[in-house]
Amino acid sequence: MRRHLRVDWRAGLSLVGTILAFLSLAFVVPIIVSLAYGGEDLWVFVASMGLAIAAGLSLRQLDPDPDPGAREAFMVVALTWLFAAIFGAVPYVLAGNGTIAHPVNALFESMSGFTTTGATVMADISFETHSREMMMWRQLTQWLGGMGIIVLAVAILSQMAVGGAQLMEAETPGPGVSKLTPHIAETARVLWLAYIGFTALLIALLYGLYLVGYAPNMDLYNAFAHGFTTLPTGGFSPEARSIEAFSPAVQWLLVPFMFIAGVNFVLWWHLISGNPWALVRDNEFRFYLGAVSVLTLVGTVMLFLDTALQTPETGQIGGNLERSARYAAFQIASLTNSTGYANMDFDAWSGPAKGLLLFAMFLGGSTGSTGGGIKILRWMVILKSLRREIFTTIHPEAVRPVRMNGGSLDEDAIRGIYAFTLLYLAIFLLGILLLAADAARVGMDLGTIDVVTASIATLGNIGPGFGVVGPMGGYLEFPVTSKLLMILYMWIGRLEIFPVLVLLTAAYWRS
Amino acid sequence: MHVVIVGAGEVGRAIAANLESSHDVVVIDQDGDIVDELTYSLDVLAIEGDGTEIATLQEAGVEEAGLVIACTDDDETNVVVCGAAKTKSDVFTIARVRRRTLLETWEGSQGAFGVDFMVCTDLLTAQTIFRISGLPSAQDVDMFAGGLVRMAEFEITSESPVAGLSVQEADRYDSLTFAGIFRDDEMVVAKGDSVMQAGDRVVVIGSPDSVSGFGDDIVTRTSNGLEEVVIVGASEIGFQAAREFEEHGYRPRLIEQDHDRAREVAEALPNTIVMESDATDTEFLAREHVDEADIVIAALDGDEKNLLVSLLAKRLGVDRTVAIIENLEYAELFETVGIDVAVNPREETAEEIVRFTRADYTEKVAMLEHDRAEVIEIEIGEDSALQGGTIAEATADLPEGVVIGAISRGGDLVTPRGTTVIEPGDHVVVFVDANVLDEVIEAI
Numbered sequence: 001m002r003r004h005l006r007v008d009w010r011a012g013l014s015l016v017g018t019i020l021a022f023l024s025l026a027f028v029v030p031i032i033v034s035l036a037y038g039g040e041d042l043w044v045f046v047a048s049m050g051l052a053i054a055a056g057l058s059l060r061q062l063d064p065d066p067d068p069g070a071r072e073a074f075m076v077v078a079l080t081w082l083f084a085a086i087f088g089a090v091p092y093v094l095a096g097n098g099t100i101a102h103p104v105n106a107l108f109e110s111m112s113g114f115t116t117t118g119a120t121v122m123a124d125i126s127f128e129t130h131s132r133e134m135m136m137w138r139q140l141t142q143w144l145g146g147m148g149i150i151v152l153a154v155a156i157l158s159q160m161a162v163g164g165a166q167l168m169e170a171e172t173p174g175p176g177v178s179k180l181t182p183h184i185a186e187t188a189r190v191l192w193l194a195y196i197g198f199t200a201l202l203i204a205l206l207y208g209l210y211l212v213g214y215a216p217n218m219d220l221y222n223a224f225a226h227g228f229t230t231l232p233t234g235g236f237s238p239e240a241r242s243i244e245a246f247s248p249a250v251q252w253l254l255v256p257f258m259f260i261a262g263v264n265f266v267l268w269w270h271l272i273s274g275n276p277w278a279l280v281r282d283n284e285f286r287f288y289l290g291a292v293s294v295l296t297l298v299g300t301v302m303l304f305l306d307t308a309l310q311t312p313e314t315g316q317i318g319g320n321l322e323r324s325a326r327y328a329a330f331q332i333a334s335l336t337n338s339t340g341y342a343n344m345d346f347d348a349w350s351g352p353a354k355g356l357l358l359f360a361m362f363l364g365g366s367t368g369s370t371g372g373g374i375k376i377l378r379w380m381v382i383l384k385s386l387r388r389e390i391f392t393t394i395h396p397e398a399v400r401p402v403r404m405n406g407g408s409l410d411e412d413a414i415r416g417i418y419a420f421t422l423l424y425l426a427i428f429l430l431g432i433l434l435l436a437a438d439a440a441r442v443g444m445d446l447g448t449i450d451v452v453t454a455s456i457a458t459l460g461n462i463g464p465g466f467g468v469v470g471p472m473g474g475y476l477e478f479p480v481t482s483k484l485l486m487i488l489y490m491w492i493g494r495l496e497i498f499p500v501l502v503l504l505t506a507a508y509w510r511s
Numbered sequence: 512m513h514v515v516i517v518g519a520g521e522v523g524r525a526i527a528a529n530l531e532s533s534h535d536v537v538v539i540d541q542d543g544d545i546v547d548e549l550t551y552s553l554d555v556l557a558i559e560g561d562g563t564e565i566a567t568l569q570e571a572g573v574e575e576a577g578l579v580i581a582c583t584d585d586d587e588t589n590v591v592v593c594g595a596a597k598t599k600s601d602v603f604t605i606a607r608v609r610r611r612t613l614l615e616t617w618e619g620s621q622g623a624f625g626v627d628f629m630v631c632t633d634l635l636t637a638q639t640i641f642r643i644s645g646l647p648s649a650q651d652v653d654m655f656a657g658g659l660v661r662m663a664e665f666e667i668t669s670e671s672p673v674a675g676l677s678v679q680e681a682d683r684y685d686s687l688t689f690a691g692i693f694r695d696d697e698m699v700v701a702k703g704d705s706v707m708q709a710g711d712r713v714v715v716i717g718s719p720d721s722v723s724g725f726g727d728d729i730v731t732r733t734s735n736g737l738e739e740v741v742i743v744g745a746s747e748i749g750f751q752a753a754r755e756f757e758e759h760g761y762r763p764r765l766i767e768q769d770h771d772r773a774r775e776v777a778e779a780l781p782n783t784i785v786m787e788s789d790a791t792d793t794e795f796l797a798r799e800h801v802d803e804a805d806i807v808i809a810a811l812d813g814d815e816k817n818l819l820v821s822l823l824a825k826r827l828g829v830d831r832t833v834a835i836i837e838n839l840e841y842a843e844l845f846e847t848v849g850i851d852v853a854v855n856p857r858e859e860t861a862e863e864i865v866r867f868t869r870a871d872y873t874e875k876v877a878m879l880e881h882d883r884a885e886v887i888e889i890e891i892g893e894d895s896a897l898q899g900g901t902i903a904e905a906t907a908d909l910p911e912g913v914v915i916g917a918i919s920r921g922g923d924l925v926t927p928r929g930t931t932v933i934e935p936g937d938h939v940v941v942f943v944d945a946n947v948l949d950e951v952i953e954a955i
Contacts, residue, residue, distance in 0.1 A: 398785065399785040399786065401778045
């Protein structure tokens with residue numbers, strides 16, 4: 001071991017252990033489902049739970065009274081997510097069914113779950129290969145990851161009250177976290193309550209549609225399964241053909257909920273607590289609403305005019321207004337904020353329409369939402385500062401702060417946003433290069449658009465792309481090395497790169 | 512009336528000089544020399560002491576005083592003086608402050624700090640600058656009854672939907688009352704049959720929503736970017752002046768040399784173009800076409816600098832220059848050498864306070880069109896001529912030139928119509944012709 005380490009790694013790991021032990025309580029859900037459906041994989045989840053608790057408690061022994069500082073926050077957040085994915089993968093391996101029994105595939109599926117990506121390496125998504133409890137666990141990982149594991153831990157573990165803000169800031173998507181209440185735990189609770197509330201509402205509505213006969217196959221199991229993956233912008237579905245398997249009523253119902261998931265949950269909290277103005281006046285919300293509306297409108301027109309567009313499952317889409325609007329609205333809502341549900345094989349769309357979807361993938365959700373990607377706020381700041389750049393070229397002496405929500409942004413914050421976006425795009429481009437090279441190495445036939453979307457779909461936590469990684473395809477074909485790279489991409493994409501990246505620098509550990 | 516003035520600086524002295532003949536004036540100041548000098552130069556009682564102390568205030572007779580005016584150069588002192596005076600009697604208190612944030616706190620909750628009327632020197636100066644800048648007012652706005660009631664003045668253009676309509680015909684806006692119409696140099700009090708013509712400026716009073724809704728309907732912005740306003744120096748007055756222009760629909764330019772201050776004001780002023788430069792840099796002035804400005808306002812700290820900037824602007828060919836002059840004696844001299852208007856903040860403050868002493872029951876006053884009419888807020892007492900009957904009956908007894916604009920009753924807005932009955936305790940916002948002002952205030 002090197003000396004002069006400036007990071008209290010024992011305290012960090014101890015805290016990670018605490019969170020892990022606490023998180024393993026989530027295995028109770030698949031255990032209950034297992035008991036309800038015959039207990040096929042009961043022992044798998046009991047064993048996984050025991051293993052996770054044991055691992056968590058032993059990590060705790062490293063430092064019985066951890067006092068992690070600002071620097072340890074990055075390590076705690078990055079490792080918590082890595083460990084969550086690793087221990088979340090244990091049931092897939094233990095059950096030994098299908099393609100996900102392979103450890104790398106299992107880790108891929110688990111990381112894709114917790115980071116709410118929704119990319120899958122399951123060859124056969126059906127209850128014939130996998131038990132019902134296993135499929136529910138896959139859905140649940142997305143729900144746990146959606147609002148954030150750390151946020152959940154801060155909300156419940158009193159030990160994390162001090163320093164919790166730092167941890168949450170490292171985890172929450174988008175720049176900055178706003179403390180709603182003096183106690184950070186209270187803020188975390190508020191966010192989770194809003195999240196739980198919307199999830200419960202969606203489950204109730206989905207099941208309600210089933211009860212009144214508008215959604216024949218949306219039984220209680222499916223209602224929970226899709227409630228668990230809509231609000232976290234996840235995208236997993238126990239149905240092989242994703243949302244296409246459900247009635248138009250279900251598809252229409254999911255559109256607003258996917259939209260809700262892409263909005264800053266702080267704003268939802270304000271709305272629920274009787275302050276709708278905070279939501280209506282928020283610049284980012286308006287921009288997000290506007291962007292989704294315009295993209296949906298353009299998409300609808302494109303699909304409507306494309307007379308050739310039809311698939312065996314959907315029937316004729318071109319020329320049919322309801323279908324054009326439904327498929328466009330659903331796919332735009334799903335891909336803009338990185339959910340990744342599909343209500344049809346959008347790979348069949350025309351070139352320009354697919355270009356529109358690719359554009360939407362780069363937008364991302366809002367700050368403080370459960371969506372991934374570059375985030376609306378960053379694009380707004382970049383657009384505004386570029387406009388300022390043009391103005392100051394004409395008037396060199398002009399002093400123009402970049403305004404957001406009535407206030408002005410700090411120049412350092414703008415610099416940070418540029419740095420993040422540039423790094424994000426660089427990593428995205430590097431991903432194209434590495435994936436293409438790796439595919440060529442093993443002789444895998446991969447189209448350009450396939451590689452491009454595979455890179456952004458994993459880094460942006462979206463899930464499906466085009467071609468082989470299209471909505472009805474998957475990531476199984478990729479070589480193991482590519483899968484490992486994509487696991488890394490999902491991980492850094494969820495944590496917005498820096499918390500993981502700093503761990504790889506010598507300066508973090510030594511100076 | 513017995514009047515206590517705390518602080519005998521330029522402001523206090525000017526007020527004392529104005530009131531000495533009509534009222535019993537007592538002046539408190541900490542400086543013994545000033546007190547001695549004042550005793551002989553003005554017909555007032557001058558006391559040496561600290562105005563924040565109860566003993567001093569009692570010596571000045573605060574218990575029998577009708578008015579306490581705190582006008583030292585220190586904001587906190589003035590506020591404390593008012594608070595202290597309130598502990599001993601229910602005297603009406605006036606405080607002079609520089610900082611606008613204090614004024615905003617006070618406006619949000621009238622009577623805060625024990626201050627009944629607050630005059631913000633910098634804001635007042637900024638408003639004066641705007642008024643004398645001679646540009647057409649796109650929108651003159653004022654709030655009453657703690658923000659419940661808004662008054663605004665709009666110019667009617669020929670495309671406006673109310674042009675050519677009588678007040679009665681145009682009366683289809685909820686909780687909105689037409690108060691007065693300004694036509695060229697003439698003022699018409701709005702009656703049912705008064706017709707609004709293109710080019711008129713109409714004064715409306717009502718709820719904030721209804722007033723801005725009306726504004727959206729009729730206003731095509733009169734300032735279509737043609738009027739160029741340049742303010743030099745982001746001193747507090749310069750900053751407030753920029754804000755004043757912004758609020759009236761202009762996009763002024765503000766030149767400030769200090770990097771941090773420029774950034775600070777740029778953040779606070781969304782519709783102002785802030786430039787970081789030395790205002791005497793002729794190359795910069797030429798590049799930004801400052802010579803084409805309609806008005807240049809010099810608001811730097813220092814009379815000499817303001818003189819220099821104004822003269823430079825004049826030489827470049829600017830139509831009109833306004834300079835802030837702290838030293839009263841310079842004002843006339845500066846105007847002699849070519850500056851169009853010199854504005855003195857202390858003089859403005861003194862004038863405002865004196866003007867206020869005239870109507871001591873009014874809670875708030877807004878002056879329109881160079882004081883040709885006023886909009887005032889009054890709390891209705893038991894003996895008011897307005898209370899007890901319907902508005903139609905009550906206003907028949909009053910002189911011509913009065914319109915009841917809005918009534919605030921227990922925190923709610925009541926829209927006055929002929930049949931509305933005014934009750935004691937109501938706050939009434941009234942539009943009054945300046946000619947009958949004293950008579951009206953006497954009656955209500």
